[in-house]
Amino acid sequence: MSGNMLGRKAINIVWIKRDLRTQDHAAFQAAENAGLPYIAFSLLEPKQIEHPDTSLRHLKFIYHAVKDINKILAKTQGYVHLWYKDAREVFSFLSEEFEIKEVFSYQESGTANSWERDKQMKTWFKDRGIIWTEFQRDGIIRGLHNRDGWEKAWYQTMNAPLIQNQYQTGKMLRIGVPFELSMHLKRDLENYSMVFQPAGESHGWKYLYSFTEKRGFDYHLAISSPSKSRMSCSRISPYLSWGNLSIKQVYQYIKNHPNRYEHKKAFNAVLTRLKWHCHFIQKFEMECRYETECINRGYDLLTYENNPELLEAWKHGRTGYPMVDACMRALIATGWINFRMRAMLVSFLCHRLDQDWRKGAYHLAQLFLDYEPGIHYPQFQMQAGVTGINTVRIYNPVKQSKEQDAEGRFIKKWVPELSRTPKEYLHEPWRMTSLDALFQGMKNKSYPDPIIDLETTGKRARKKFWSHKNHPLVREEAARIIEMHTKKN
Ligand SMILES: Cc1cc2nc3c(=O)[nH]c(=O)nc-3n(C[C@H](O)[C@H](O)[C@H](O)COP(=O)(O)OP(=O)(O)OC[C@H]3O[C@@H](n4cnc5c(N)ncnc54)[C@H](O)[C@@H]3O)c2cc1C
Known part of the structure; x- marks a missing residue:
């Protein structure tokens, strides 16, 4: 029996993922140009949210971004739904109610988790004769095996005209479903820190x-x-x-x-x-295994001390190194820190604390408001020194502190225990004697002593990472990576 014979209304769908905007939007454009009315939604999918890379701050960002879209679309009575349900169940429900003809969305270069979901959905759509069109996102090309011609194609994409989206009044449908956000979840999501970027x-x-x-x-x-x-x-x-x-x-x-x-x-x-x-x-x-495996498989041979106490100190900004702690605490509070300090945090974790990079990758992913799997894992591994194709940079947090925050303003802001510490001790507070502390009115030393020694950890890390670069598997892998990810002219 055909859908129409069942009396279901024929519609299209715009499934919004990491493309929460109304302009330069190919999926919206396609839906507007197609003959049928359409439903647009974004999803908070329990199976995706459970993944340890996700945090409440990400969900809040999505929630408020959808609200922003709906403000913009209000003039044409457009509405993007935000539902709490896995994609498969949402589409099953909708296909009972409507005859879904086409689904428009952007390709997602996400983790294996979202990749698997998309593969399953592809089959699901195919089995039901639903056409799923996934548009290319930001010049990222699906199915590439090497970088030949990638850069040229990227510039062509970037210089092509922008899509000027137009919305017809009433074309986007607003419906009720049993998987609206609960009042409880909505309340949590509404509560958005003013310190985060809106x-x-x-x-x-x-x-x-x-x-x-x-x-x-x-x-x-x-x-x-x-x-x-x-x-x-x-x-x-x-x-x-x-x-x-x-x-x-x-x-x-x-x-x-x-x-x-x-x-x-x-x-x-x-x-x-x-x-x-x-x-x-x-x-x-091209290789989403980077979320959990070393880009260069030769580095999976390395072993680490992985002391859990040191890891906890790093996570909470209590390492005794003011710059490391200030950065971690600023990140916890605001969701952002600059590139150099992200690199230093990773280096401190992997080189100074001797922790496998996987011990910290999800922690930072959850804290970054800008978490983007495709940048995060390759960058994390680069800074951890496990790619075999980049120079291993072992940061000295005291040097960074003196160079990047000479007056100590950043440290004082984020490590209030040190707010009365004189400038000459701020970068290395452990050098301060009890008498010095007393003179400054710092009665109890609430800031921790350094949890590791820079000299010994520096020596250990240099030996470990520099010598491993010559391991035959590291070299073999490095050649493979260059072949795959470097352009040839
Ligand atoms: C361990 C580690 C993890 C990181 N994780 C992320 C992440 O999850 N998401 C993310 O967007 N960036 C990540 N970065 C890259 C970079 O730190 C941020 O993009 C940048 O700090 C964002 O601030 P901005 O928008 O002011 O950047 P700007 O310096 O103003 O740059 C503009 C844009 O260029 C891009 N960009 C800048 N630097 C880089 C870089 N080194 N690599 C790739 N793209 C870059 C970003 O999209 C950025 O928004 C990571 C870096 C490190 C060292």
Whole structure:
């Protein structure tokens, strides 16, 4: 019996994933151009949420980004639903109620978890004669085996015209379902910290405007400082990660901005990073095993001490190294820290505390408001020194502290136990005698002593990582990785 004979209304679907915006949106465009009315939704899927990379702050960001979309769409009575259910069950329910003809969404270069879900959904759609069109996201190409021609294609994509989405009044349907967000969950999601960057495309654009109008002029000079970077970096990462802005929108906006001529160095540095963004995701798209396995399989042979107490101290910003602790605490509170300090946190974990990178990767993933699997795992592994193709950089947290926060303002802000510590001791408070502390009115020493010694851990890490680079499997793997992920002209 055909769907129509059952009396079900024929519809299309827009399934929104990490593309929470209304403009430059191929899936919305396709649905608007197709003849049928359509339902648009984004999902908080229990099976995806259970995965240890996800945290409440991510869900809150999604929730508020959907709210932002709905504000924008209100003028055409458009509405994006946000439901709490696994995709398979949502589509099963909808196909009972409606005759689903086509589903439009973007390809997701996610973890194995979302990849598996998508494979199952593909079969499910196929079995029911539903056409699922997945659009390419941000120039990431599915099914590539090497990088030949990738860069050229990426620039072509970035320079192609933006999609100017238009919405017909009443074409997007609003329906009731049994898997709306519960009042309890809604209350949790509503409660969004003012310290986090606000979610949604309207805010993404505000950040981009303020960056190009003024904030970003010293971008290249301030990028490594944990405090200056908060102002001078673009801070568009959460908006890119959740697709509130497309890479193409940002690329074209910065490239064509009149201020670029006077601030070429700063603006070009960001344009380059937009390509890095996609370069890393392309890597992950080709090998999503990077979430749990070393990019270079030769590094899976390495063993670590993995002392759980040291790991806990790192996670909670209580290592006794002020810069490490300030960065971790700033990240816990605000969901963002700059690149250099992310690298230092990972290096401290893997090189100084001798922890397998997998011990900390989910912790940071949960804390980053801009968590993007395709960047996160390859970057984490690079900084952990397990790729075999990048220089292993073992950061000295005291040196970073003196160089990047000479006055100690960042440290004092995030490690209040040290707020009365004189500048000369701030980077190495353990050098302060009890008498010094007493003079400063620091009655009880609430800040911990360093949990490791820099000299011994530095020596150990250099020996361990530098010698392992010559292991035959590491070399063999390095050649494979270069072949796969490096362009050949
Ligand atoms: C261990 C580790 C984990 C990371 N995890 C993530 C992550 O989950 N999500 C994420 O977006 N970035 C991640 N990064 C990269 C980088 O730190 C952030 O993109 C950047 O700090 C975001 O701030 P911004 O938007 O102000 O960046 P800007 O410096 O203003 O750069 C603009 C954009 O370029 C891209 N970009 C910048 N630096 C990099 C880089 N090194 N690699 C790839 N893309 C880059 C981002 O999309 C960023 O929003 C990680 C870095 C490290 C060392």
